[in-house]
Amino acid sequence: MKKVGIIRCQQTEHLCPGTSCFKAASTGRFNFEPFGPCEIIGFISCGGCPGKQAVARSAEMVKRGAEAIFMGTCIAKGTPIGFACPHWEQMKQAIEKKIGPNIPLIIGTHPAPGDKAK
Numbered sequence: 359m360k361k362v363g364i365i366r367c368q369q370t371e372h373l374c375p376g377t378s379c380f381k382a383a384s385t386g387r388f389n390f391e392p393f394g395p396c397e398i399i400g401f402i403s404c405g406g407c408p409g410k411q412a413v414a415r416s417a418e419m420v421k422r423g424a425e426a427i428f429m430g431t432c433i434a435k436g437t438p439i440g441f442a443c444p445h446w447e448q449m450k451q452a453i454e455k456k457i458g459p460n461i462p463l464i465i466g467t468h469p470a471p472g473d474k475a476k
Contacts, residue, residue: 360393363419364467365412365453366430368403373438376401379430382468389428389466399423404433409449416453416463426462427453435470 364379379401382388386395400419405411416427429450436442443449446465454463 360396360425361399361423362390362393362396362426362428363400363402363416363424364398364428364430365416365433366401366403367432367439367443368406369441370430370432370437370439371403374432376430379428379467388468389464393426396426404443404449407443408445409433409443410452412449413452413456417456420457420461424461426464427457428464428467429453431466431468431470434465435473437470 362383366376366379380398383390383396383398386393390396399422402415402419405415419427429446431437433443433446433449450463450465457463
C-alpha cells in the first residue's frame with residue numbers, strides 16, 4: 359500500500375473534514391487510482407495564503423515516509439468554497455522543486471461537485 363501525504367487549503371478546514379479525500383485514498387479511486395488503495399500518513403494545510411508552508415510540510419511528509427504528495431481538490435478546484443487557490447501553480451512548482459522528481463505530486467484527490475466522476 360502506497361503511503362501518501364495530502365496538502366489541503368487552510369481556508370476549507372472549518373468546512374471540510376477531509377472525508378472525500380480519505381475515502382478516495384482508502385479505496386484507491388479517482389486521482390489515487392494509479393496507486394490503488396493508499397495509506398494517508400499526513401493530512402495538513404498549506405499554512406494559509408500564499409501557501410509557502412506547503413513546501414516544508416510536503417518535504418516533512420516525504421521525510422516521514424510519503425511516497426507521493428497530493429494537493430487536495432480544495433486547492434486546485436476550490437471545493438467546497440468555490441474559489442480555487444490563486445497560488446496553487448506557484449505552490450506546485452515550489453513543492454516539486456523541493457521534493458524532487460522521484461516523488462509524484464498529484465493535483466486533486468477526488469472530483470469536485472459538478473465534475474464527472476470515473
